[in-house]
Amino acid sequence: MRKIHVIGIGAGDPDQLTLQAVKALRSTDVFFLLDKGEVKSELTGLRRDMLDAHLPAGSYRVVAARDPERDRAADGASYAPAVEDWRSARAEIYARLIAEELDEDGTGAFLVWGDPALYDSTLSILEEVLARGAVAFTYDVVPGISSVSALVARHRTSLSRVARPVQITTGRRLAEGFPEGVDDVVVMLDAQQAFRRYAGDGESGESGVGGQDMDIYWGAYIGTPDEILVSGPIAEAGPRIERLRAEARERKGWIMDTYLLRRNPGDA
Template identity: 85%
Template sequence: MREIHVIGIGAGDPDQLTLQAVKALRSTDVFFLLDKGEVKGDLIRLRRDILDAHLPAGSYRVVEARDPERDRKAGGAAYAPAVGDWRGARAGIYERLIAEELDEGGTGAFLVWGDPTLYDSTLAVLEEVRERGAVEFAYDVVPGVSSVSALAARHRTGLNRVARPVQITTGRRLAEGFPEGVDDVVVMLDAHQAFRRFAEDDMDIYWGAYIGTPDEILVSGPIAEAGPRIERLRAQARERKGWIMDTYLLRRRSARDGRAQDRPARPR
C-alpha cells in the first residue's frame, strides 16, 4: 500500500515546523509540489527551503506538476461549481502523480501551507482520488501552524477574549455583513479588502501578509486609520511580487475586556 503524508508546514518560516512534521519529512520518499506558474515561483522556492532546512542535501526527491487554473471570476451561484471543477482537475493530477511517481510500498507527501484542515483543499482532493478507485493509498495528516495562529502571535494578541467566541470566515462572506453574535472575526481569502465597509465602525484590525516569510508585512490599529495604509501596502506588494497571501483579525473595541494584549500594537 502506498502511503501519503499531508504535512502542514506553517506559514512560511522553516522554524514553524513541528517535530511531528519533521519526522514525516524524513520518512518520505517523494515530495509532490504543485507549481502555480512563474509569478508564484516563490511558493515552490519556500517549500524547497523548508526541505533543505530539515533534510540532508540530495537525500530527497521532488516531483513538480502544474496546478490547474481556477475560474476566479466566478461568483454567486457559479462559485461552488467553479471550485468543484478545479478540485476535479487537481484530483486528476494527484492521481497521476501517486500512480506514476510513487512505487507501491513507497511514501509520498504533499506540503500544505499553514494547517491542512483550515481552508485548504488537499484533503478533499485526496478523498476524491480515493473514491475514483484507480490507485490505492492510505494517508495521514500532520497539523501545522496556521496563518491564523501566526498572525495572532506576530501581533501579540489572542484570537478571542474572555468568555467570547471567535469566528473564522472568508472575505466573500464578510462582504455580506459582519457575522452576528461575535466581536472577533478572522478573515481569510479576501481579495477585495472587505474590511473597508467597516471603516466607520468601532473596530480594530490586525493585518498581516506573507506571514512567516522575509517579506512579512504587519499593520494594526483602528480600521479608519490602518485601512488606507493596508490598501496601499497590499497594492504595492502585489505589484512587486505578482501575488499576495494575507489574513486579518477584526475586533470590536466596544467589547473589550480590558486586557493589555487586546490593545492593538503600533502600526508597522
C-alpha cells in the same frame, strides 16, 4: 500499500515546522509539488527551502506538476461549481502523480501551507482520488501552524477574549455583513479587501460597526522575509493596509494575507 503524508508546513517560516512534521519529512520518498506558474514560483521555492533546512542535501526527490487554472471570475451561484471543477482537475493530477511516481510500498507527501484542516482542499481531493478507485493508498495528516495562529502571535495578541466566541470566515462572506453574535472575526481569502466597508469613512462604513470602534490586525507573507504587519483602529489602519497591499502585489505579483477584526466592548 502506498502511503501519503499531508504535512502542514506553517505560514512560511522553516522554524515553524513541528517535530512531527520533520519526522514525516524524513520518512518521505517523494514530495509532490504543484507549480502555480512563474509569478508564484516563489511559493515552490519556499517549500524547497524548508526541505533543505530539515533534510540532507540531495536526500529527497521532488516531483512537480502544473496546477490547473481556476475560474476566479466565477461569482454567486457559479462560484461553488467552479471550485468543484478545479478540485476535480487537481484530483486527476494527484492520482497520476501517486500512481506513476510512487512505488507500491513508497511514501509520498504533499506540503500544505498553514494547517491542512483550515481552508485547504488537499484532504477532500485525496478522498476524491480514493473514491475514483484508480490508485490505492493510505494517508495521515500532520497539523501545522496556521496563518491565523502566526498572525496573532506576530501581533502579540490573543485570538479570543474571555467568554466571547471567535469566528473564522472568508472575505466573500464578510462582504455580506459582519457575523452576528461575535466581536472577533478572522478573515481569510479576501482578494476584494472587504474590511474597507467597516472603515467608518461615512461612505462605506456601517453605522455602529466601523471606524474607531473596531481594530484590525493584518499581516501579509507571514513568516517570510517579506512579512508586513499593520494594526490599529480600522479607520486609521485601513487606508495604510490598502496602500501596502497594492504595492506588495505589484512588486511580487501575488499576495497571501490574513487579518483579525476586533469590535470593541459596547459597540455591538
